[in-house]
Amino acid sequence: MSRIQNPSDGISQEALAGLMAEAVQQALMRHGVMLDAEALASASRIAGHVAAALPFLPPAQRLAIGSFKGEWTDLASDFFRLMANRAASDGSAISDRALERSAPRLETGKPAVQPIAERAAELQSMLIEDWAGEVAGSTYLEEKLRIPRSTLHRWQRRGEVVALRKGGRKHVFPLVQFIDGRPVPGISDVLSAIANPRLAWFWLSRPSPELNGRIPIEMLRDDMVEDVVRAARALS
Structure with a gap:
């Protein structure tokens, strides 16, 4: 069981x-969800x-999770099926580290950590209009x-x-x-830290916990370059 302190x-x-x-x-009981006492607990x-x-x-992991738009209900169902199958197969209870042990492993036996690049690949499959804000092509920018x-x-x-x-x-x-017809200062530094453009823009355009909830691109527009670049490098 983790006892890590939240700073x-x-x-x-x-x-x-x-x-x-x-x-x-309390919420389950209040809405009359029919579960026995053990299942409810x-x-x-x-x-x-x-x-x-x-x-x-x-x-970085919070950012990756925030970008996910999958079917949470299906994921939850898969999780419970995994637990049930494991318990049925060896007769033992699922420990607090079940997810860690069931994660894909490398040939060395170490758990394979999902790189942030995989989350960037998911962004790649999403429609830009759904998450990137107002965008334009070169013709519009020229005109x-x-x-x-x-x-x-x-x-x-x-x-x-x-x-x-x-x-x-x-x-x-x-x-x-x-x-004024130019990229705001700091964009190149952020792209150096977060090389994938989609992932970089996803981070730039949303409130960042590393910046006390401020939006990085707005801070760059206010010439707060050093703070944003420092946070981007820490994130990467």
Whole structure:
């Protein structure tokens, strides 16, 4: 059982899990969910531990989870089937480290850690319009912001602007990254730290726990470059 302390308020993961479990149990009882006492307690404990684990994850893993838009109900059902199958196969109870032990392992026997690049691959399959905000292609930028295509492509090659692939070879560019026809300072440093453009923009365009909930791209627009770059490097 983890007793890691949350640096923000000092509560341990174990204590937080207990509070969450009590809240879940009360909610299930209040809504008349038909479970026997043992199943009710188990469901509450599991929900409590899952919810309490998230605040203690490293920033990169929290970011990856936040980008996930999968079917949570199906994942939860798969989790319980895994538990039931394991218990039925060896007759033993599932320990607190069941998920860790059932994770894919490398040939060395060590658990295989899902790299943040895999989460970037999931972003790759999502529609840009669903998460990236207002974007535009080179034609729009040339006509409206007076950015020549040659200049835009040069920035792209040098990693000075976030370019998101859309379709085959076409790229679109988030508009909020431009001020007065130029990328805001700090974009190139962020892209150096977070090489995948989609993942970099996902982080830039959302409130960041590492920056006290502020949105990195807004901070870059306010010339707070050092703080954002430091957080991006820590994240990577």
